[in-house]
Amino acid sequence: MAAPGAGDPLNAKNGNAPFAQRIDPSREKLTPAQLQFMRQVQLAQWQKTLPQRRTRNIMTGLGIGALVLAIYEAKAARARALERERASGP
Template identity: 75%
Template sequence: MADTGAGGAAGPAAGKAPVAQRIDPARDKLSPAQLHFMRQAELAQWQKTLPQRRGRNILTGLGIGALVLAIYGYTFYSVAQERFLDDLEDQAKAARMKTAGTNSP
């Protein structure tokens, strides 16, 4: 006879393992051992995804930092290009010279 796997059962249910059930810890009463196992499973899952999450966080931080520096640099560049106050000052100086020249005897 051939070995049919776990339990020696043959038929449609032969290769099926029990499926984990979702539980609500607030609603279902769990033993301390079950709560401890849940914490261990959550920690293992968190540690498994930590390097990927860390890489994404670093990439996001660098992107935001680059955007902030670009805005900061553009602001300085655009303020340095503004000459309208200088033009107004030149016009005011010319107007003062003109009025001072007409008021002189």
């Protein structure tokens, strides 16, 4: 069994894992090293999620474009059908 404070992920008393605490730089004075580390972690997260977000954005754009094109085509087809009906009418 690990010694207390030696990085044991579970609290022995209640079995709960500790939660990460958010750091608010405006309330707490951080050292330049801490700020640099926060920027480095944030950049790594952005680089990890950027390709996924880009793919989702492209797929969303294509989906919306296809929907708009389908609506336009349906409206144009209806207009052509009405023109044919008028042309062959009485």
